[in-house]
Amino acid sequence: MNFTTSEENYIKCIYHLQQETGTVNTNSLAAEMHTRPASVTDMLKKLKAKKLLQYERYRGFKLNEAGKKVALEVVRKHRLWEYFLVEVLKFDWDKVHPIAEELEHISSDELVQRLDKFLGNPSFDPHGDPIPDRNGKIPVLNQLNLSEIPVKKTVTVSSVSNQTAQMLEMLKHYKIALGTQLQVNKKFAFDGSLEIKVLKQSPCIISEQVAKNVFVHYEL
């Protein structure tokens, strides 16, 4: 089966939303897609006709197995292209999303296979998000939230959940990127802020809001 760019964007968006909430509703999908609820309803009918999702009117919806498979293929392409843009073409990691949003719709399967191979079958994209393999299998990483780790423990930044330009700009300022090693010096109970020490940088303070969006891993 073949899908339009618009269908693929909806499918991917539904996939991300249902990862968090199980079942998805019309308004939140409309908000996420920057479109109108009526447009969402129209598209839901098409995707249901193509047997990609469970959907009863007024009842919410979620992708079935066929839908998830399509979503994972698009996610795979998106993240492989992001990896390419950052690692090969040397883009900053906060500039690649909109370009990958276009590249993910290029249809050739062989292109994806060869790109994957050329890149060395990477497991994570430049934002630390896992790249599904050709079978849709997603690598798991035992990761913790930065706000929850013990002090004085050296950890490695593995992903960032808020990927807005504002957030990424802020992380760039702190010189925090994926793979950056750091430790928490002190936790302030008053507002949940943290003093952290990034390797080779002087200590600095980050808000709880930032910390909540940074995930790290460390050896046990």
Place this chain on the structure above:
Amino acid sequence: MNFTTSEENYIKCIYHLQQETGTVNTNSLAAEMHTRPASVTDMLKKLKAKKLLQYERYRGFKLNEAGKKVALEVVRKHRLWEYFLVEVLKFDWDKVHPIAEELEHISSDELVQRLDKFLGNPSFDPHGDPIPDRNGKIPVLNQLNLSEIPVKKTVTVSSVSNQTAQMLEMLKHYKIALGTQLQVNKKFAFDGSLEIKVLKQSPCIISEQVAKNVFVHYEL
């Protein structure tokens, strides 16, 4: 100004046709685009409204300077991506056209700049066609048709004008690719066929029809 995929495909196609014939007519464009004359007329109105071409109804049409500029940008992207697919991802040269036909519509200017730089600012695509530079300037190569070169002169294959799958399959069989060095041993007046000797291969005979589509260059 921003253009749709469909507009870009029409513009590119008009560009190629007017290179040969000066001014283009509705039916030949429809044939080349695998569409109907009525659809061409519809698109011509849009492109004229966007001031990309000279067009009076029933009178034929051609791109103006603005239109040529757009065409050259699309051609540049197409050929850069083909170069990428062959040289970086190791696709066979006869497989890349349909993929580049999609990739050429990715809109980011910075992507094109970085891709060009990463590839080493190549001047010719895998089919030997020149790649316009960022200003739309096209490199010229002093080339001759294979059917016209003197015997026993070593020449280098520089481009192939018929790029159908059938032609490329045939050239692959003969082990002729861009950059291949060869010489003509003998010319047969009867049917215009040639005995050629490809470097490191034993001599073989090619038809006049094939030779007419192969262009070569050599030092004077």
Place this chain on the structure above:
DNA sequence: AATAAAATTTAGACAAATCTAAAAATTTAA
């Protein structure tokens, strides 16, 4: 349980890109 509020869908419209069939203009040829 009745009513108000919120969420969702339907109805109807529009733009882009395509098509077929018919009309109009141009070119060719008797």
Place this chain on the structure above:
DNA sequence: TTAAATTTTTAGATTTGTCTAAATTTTATT
């Protein structure tokens, strides 16, 4: 120089994806 053939355009539909405004259904609140 008319008539025939060819080319091109117009008229009117269709599909996809979107929208606004109105209607419907569900959920929350008195």
